[in-house]
Amino acid sequence: MYSQSQSISGSPKTVVTHPAHPTLNPESKHRFAAKVLALTGILQTTLEIDELISLFARELSHFIEFDGLRYACQEQDIAIEQGEQSTHSCRYQLIVSGEELGELHLYRRERFQESELEMVENLLAALLYPLRNTLLYYQAVQSARLDPLTGIRNRSTLNSSLSREMELARRQGNPLSVILVDIDHFKRVNDQCGHLYGDQALRAVAQCIQGTIRESDMLFRYGGEEFLILLSGTGPRGAALLAERIRQQVASLTPRPERQMQLTVSLGVTSLHARESGKQLFERVDRALYRAKQAGRNQVILEP
Secondary structure, eight states: OEEEEEEOSSSOEEEEEOOOOOSOOHHHHHHHHHHHHHHHHHHTTOOOHHHHHHHHHHHHTTTSOOSEEEEEEGGGTEEEEEEOOOSEEEEEEEEETTEEEEEEEEEESSOOOHHHHHHHHHHHHHHHHHHHHHHHHHHHHHHHHBOTTTOSBOGGGHHHHHHHHHHHHHHHTOOEEEEEEEETTHHHHHHHHOHHHHHHHHHHHHHHHHHHSOTTSEEEEOSSSEEEEEEETOOHHHHHHHHHHHHHHHHTSOOBGGGTBOOOEEEEEEEOOTTOOHHHHHHHHHHHHHHHHHTTSSSEEEOO
């Protein structure tokens, strides 16, 4: 089931529709049903959401003309666009057994005809179940990449992300920096306030860092109370300034006044050298963090 609206002048009209065979003679209806079945088979060949939408757009273009297509699933934070938006649009809310799978928009300069909309609705019926399977797969993959406590990337995804960012930095001649963050005296936090508060502290620090860095920066939970940030396109000075902002933001988090407990962090900072490996980069940022802790904690140390 899906709802459909076509935007013309004024407000869009939305109705709930169910797939129905287009108005065709029996022979044409049989051929169309065979094409829908073939489309279902094509769409079942992938579990990658981008590829699925591309396949559907390609096959849909064999039936009707359109200038652009947009698929969005707010729950999964997915937005995929192809082509360009235009004067007229039709919007479908995709639902299977009460489960919302997102919305699909079609755009073109000319108004969509009723016969075309009827055809789109039948073709969308072929998309629904492959789309649901793809979203389930996407959710499983995303869950495997995220730390369940803090909701940020986990360490298992770090190596592939680092390799990709190092390759991009060297190919494009851009800097790449790393910040390693450690919550000071975290064992004391757990001992004095309990592990429940310790978990809350980890989440609070992760959210604080996430809210301070750029959208393009990548935050990972590196260890128990350690976080690592990859900063593409940022040199050592910019990384050190960001690290200091993070230090200040964490220090301003609301402590537990009844325990006189305040959260602070120590931060090591370094930038990628011309011919060093990822292991060497991590060794240098780890040395910077060690120096920050040895110097009294709650500070930033930049390793040249």
